[in-house]
Amino acid sequence: MSENLLRIQNALREEKLPGDAVLITSLVNRRFATGFASSAGMVVIAKEKSWFLTDFRYAEAARNALSGTSLLILQRGQKYSTLISDILQAENIKSLGFEDQEMTVAEHAALSSELSSLLPGGLLPIxxxxxxxxxxxxxxxxxxxxxxxxxxxxxxxxxLSVIAAGMTEKQLETELMYRLLLNGAEGLSFDPIVVSGPNSALPHGRAGDRVLQAGDFVTMDFGVTYRGYCSDMTRTVAIGYATDEMRKVYNTVLKAQEIGLEKAKAGILWSDVDMAARNYIAAEGYGEYFGHGLGHGLGLLVHESLDFDPDRPGITPVNGVVSVEPGIYLPGKFGVRIEDCVILQADGNENLTSSPKELIIIGK
Known part of the structure; x- marks a missing residue:
């Protein structure tokens, strides 16, 4: 049985999750709960039992992948609510947690209409x-x-041995994606950001036909998935040379990141980490050019919430994984972002990212 499924059951028993059972409908939380990835299906988890509901397409794969979870196969023309209803009645489940952040209003209305008579305790947001x-x-x-x-x-x-003046952003992006997959990625955790020169001032710009030139900054933000779990990193390099202004901005971003990394740990307000890095950038005169958050959570999704604990808003958890990615973006000129991801511990953090961060000048 999945370790995370056991965590959910323990949370139900300890009443940290409301309801007699929970209904998991989203792809990401199905994978979290069971370790099995499928584009269709639902999971019902009670305090002592669990059921994976899916259709014929995933029946054999689910049988091979699931352990300790009963498998129910949807028949042609059958609705998921029929299988859920059978479980509720057989197990005397009177209240059911649901993914309020994932379910649409229409889906909730349909589920409520079909199951309300069996759930006097109602559908409860989890x-x-x-x-x-x-x-x-x-x-x-x-x-x-x-x-x-x-x-x-x-x-x-x-x-780094491929980047050169004369290639386009799109060509560089293609080279990057090829190497990510060649080195064992299950997939990409998001579409890479590869931007150069004035385009690097666009925090989430997309690679285009612009040709890399001497004197450009090139920012590359990318990550992969491995067994469903994401990585994320950003590095900015210079082509040929870097002006004094470019070096100043780069070093300001690097120092701001060092401040954030020094402060990041479990049990504190993430907003305090953000503010420490942000205040440094502002003190150096670039405050208005750092307009996004310092970082985000990640795991099965590359962007996960930083609202870690509803009972302690903003407090960072032990073994939470977050990015630390300050940036400065000067419109029409250039931008710099440097991103590492860290595992938060009570006494500090473990930096998952070991790629060098001193300014690299390509073709110097």
Whole structure:
């Protein structure tokens, strides 16, 4: 049985999750609960039992992948609510938690209409509490995230010998994606950001036909998935040379990141970490050019909530994984972002990212 499924059952028994059972409908939380990835299906988890509901397409794969969870196959023309209703009645389940952050209004209305007579205790929102469970990673999850990061770093190391003036952003993006997959990525955790020159001032710009030139900054933000878990990193390099202004901005971002990394740990307000890095950038005269947050959580999704605990808003969890990614973006000129991801501990953090951060000048 999945370790995370046991965590959910323990949370039900300890009343940290409301309801006699919970209904998992989203792809990400199905994978979190069972370790099995499928584009269709639902999971019902009670305090002592669990059921995976899916259709014919995933029947055989689910049989091979699931352990300790009963498998129910949807028949042609049958509705999920029929299978759920059977479980509720057989197990005397009177209240059911649901993913309020994932379910649409229409889906909730349909589910409520079909099951309300069996649920005197109602449908109870569990989204924020389920996110809190996901935020604190188990050892196997951290192992997969370390592996995902190593794959990304190996690809970046190889890419440094490929980057050159004269190639386009799109060509560089293609070279990057090829190396990410070649080095063992299950997939990409998001579409890479590869931007150069004035385009690097666009925090989430997309690679285009612009040709890399001497005197450009090139920002590359990328990550991979490994067994479902994400990595994320950003590095900015210069082509040919860097002006004094470019060096000043780069060093300001690097110092701000060092401040954030020094402060990041479990049990504190993330907003305090953000403010420490932000105040440094402002003191250097670039406050208006750092407009996004310092970081985000990540795990099965590359962007996960920083609202870690609904009972202690903003407090960072032990074994939470977050990015630390300050940036400065000067419109029409250039931008710099540097991103590492860290595992939060009570006494500090473990940096998952080991790629060098001193300014690299390509073709110097």
């Amino acid at each position: 989204g924020s509490r389920l996110s809190h469970l996901r935020a604190s990673k188990l050892p196997f999850e951290l192992k997969y995230m370390r592996k995902a990061q190593k794959i990304a770093e190996k690809a970046f190391e190889q890419l």
